[in-house]
Amino acid sequence: MSDHILIIEDDEHIARVIQLELEYEGFKTSVVHSGREGLALLKKEPVQLVILDVMIPELNGMEVLRRIRSMNEETIVIMLTARNSVYDKVSGLDLGANDYMTKPFEIEELLARIRTHLRFHPRKRDEPDDSISIRHLMIRSDAREVYVNGSIVDLTPREYDLLMYLAENKNRALERGQIVNQVWGYDYFGDTNVVDVYIRYLRKKLQPTDEEPFIQTVRGVGYMIKD
Structure with a gap:
């Protein structure tokens, strides 16, 4: 709440x-x-x-x-x-x-x-923890804060909303159109390529090593976070 x-x-x-x-x-x-x-x-x-x-x-x-x-x-x-x-x-x-x-x-x-x-x-x-943890990442949804390996990461509101949507649907392949509707809203009339741009922003901020990509590309579909 x-x-x-x-x-x-x-x-x-x-x-x-x-x-x-x-x-x-x-x-x-x-x-x-x-x-x-x-x-x-x-x-x-x-x-x-x-x-x-x-x-x-x-x-x-x-x-x-x-x-x-x-x-x-x-x-x-x-x-x-x-x-x-x-x-x-x-x-x-x-x-x-x-x-x-x-x-x-x-x-x-x-x-x-x-x-x-x-x-x-x-x-x-006194309230229950409302955080999401996936591999090296933790999202505190109550405070809209994101941590990578324990260090806070500065995200824009849109980057945070995109990350949160992917995290809440981890292990599911999400189409670009789905992502645009949920993160940018149904009244957004721009190109779905905006998703690719923001995924690049997130990867740069959230991927501290060369290990398997945190946000994975699903060829012909879109993206997903795989836990």
Whole structure:
């Protein structure tokens, strides 16, 4: 089950950008634009992480944070603010925020912090391992991380999606058309040769030795991962 992230942000453009990036990463999201709306949703639905802007209408972010912490201590809260004062940061952390980011920020850094907090949260450590291991490769689907011989490998979102589809269907020969439909989507109108291009990218990143190819070509069909 995907982690549920609540975005409490009155700037609709910023909220939408964050939402789209999170959903692309596979998270379930909810967006509200005021403090009262955020608290109302938190009382109705389980939420693992809250992205909370300080300057929001009705109830400001500090008050929302105080009320979140009065309800539970488990929900991860990352504060966002346009201010850059030490006082605001200290106040947020003293009230129980797990992290703090100052606007403007890079979305990649926000995503990295979210993944880190979710990965090492006590709730996560009690959950069953959701990883896939094939030969020298391990995929942690909960964190969208890939390891080769124990070292993390940097993959683009598309490379990861392609690898995950192949891994979930290991020992099965997959046609290029199948792969395109599942990884690029049914509305993709490009050439299926795009699969060959991304397979080359993956092989370069995942094949540390000259042993039998990790991703094998099935002549006249497509590709498969053979375990």
